[in-house]
Amino acid sequence: MPFQATHPASLAPLAAAALPSSDASTWTAPTDARDRLWELSSNLHCSIIGTCLSTADLRSVLAKLGEPAARTASDHDLHGRAVSRAGRREGGAKVLHKLLDRKHAREVARFDKAATTEAVRALWREAVARGEIPGAYWAVLTHPFTDHRLVQEVFGEVHMLSHLVGRSVRADLRRLAQLEEEVGARDAVIAEQEARIRALTEDKGALTRALAARETEIREPAGPADSAPVIRQQEEVIAALRERAGRAEAHAAALAERRAELERAAALLAEEVRAAAEREEALRSERDALEAELARGLDDDAGLPRPLVGQRLLYVGGRPRQVAQVRRLVERRGGILLAHDGGVEESATLLPGLVARADLVLFPVDCVSHDAAGTVKRCCREADKRFVALRSASLAGVLSVIAAL
DSSP states (O other), X not given: OOOOOSSGGGGTTOOGGGSSOOOGGGOOXXXXXXXXXXXXXHHHXXXXXXXXXXXXXXXXXXXXXXXXXXXXXXXXXXHHHHHHHHTOGGGTHHHHHHHHHHHTHHHHHHHTTOOSHHHHHHHHHHHHHHTOHXXXXXXXXXXXXXXXXXXXXXXXXXXXXXXXXXXXXXXXXXXXXXXXXXXXXXXXXXXXXXXXXXXXXXXXXXXXXXXXXXXXXXXXXXXXXXXXXXXXXXXXXXXXXXXXHHHHHHHHHHHHHHHHHHHHHHHHHHXXXXXXXXXXXXXXXXXXXXXXXXXXXXTOOTTOOOTTTTOEEEEESSOHHHHHHHHHHHHHTTOEEEEEXXXXXSOGGXXXXXXXXXXXXXXXXXXXXXXXXXXXXXXHHHHTOEEEEXXXXXXXXXXXXXXXX
């Protein structure tokens, strides 16, 4: 999950038709000066505030502007107040503009080198591929060579990315709720079956006692000569009772087998619920780590925690283009990154030596071979080293592990 908008839902009401007119006669030649926040179309303010600033940023800046209840307002309320100020130069837009420039200074400086609209578009494509959306979005919208067509393209991409993120989280929550309902239904069926088994067991006991009583009557000394028909009648009743008891026993056995099947199915559903809950918690941790990283600023090392000082992390597998990014994340926190591609080009015989040098081993389960994963686990157990199997090959997974440290 390379992109996490602070307010993905805030983009939904906007449409391409709400953007500034596409009439070529209204477009003027670019100047050297970048656009200011209050000079942009008001229809872009919602997406800029929601994508480029975190909730912590908004609370801080609105508190400085004297906004009532800035420290206690809901995230949605904060977003709305910031958007309303974005179009008023003296009403807070200047402060918001300075915060955006300071927070995304690195991306703004990189985009400033572009001297044509196509060059700006190319830099945007590179930023999207790296997952560095917030800073690039701000840099594109304020660049002097950005025309209306490019604004529409960039806005549309950010708009759809917010939908994708929200859809992924909502799908997981729906599946979790569905699994919990299924487990509840299975529990109710199991309870009903248990009640029926108890009733049949009691019925069987009553039949067994009645059968024993009849057998006792038969074993008593014979009476007068005319008692033979009575004895035959009693034997017939005993045979019927035995047949009924056999049927009840077979039914009880079938119910017991069905109960065992339902218990196994309930156990599988419970495991799915547990896995879904773990996946939701992992997504939440990755989101929180990404928001903390964006709120801090990708190049702002001041006050950055350094939990990895003196430690070596080994990253096995993953995508080649991400290794440099993972290395930068680890080094900014004082650590040293060792990397191995999982046996694609590098020999798997190097893994035991790398594991022995590492303090912590990470590998993404969706981007590493089974052989490499098995070798890493075996080497870690033999060397008594800790390893973490990442949910996916993303920077968010690495960030969440570091945040947990």
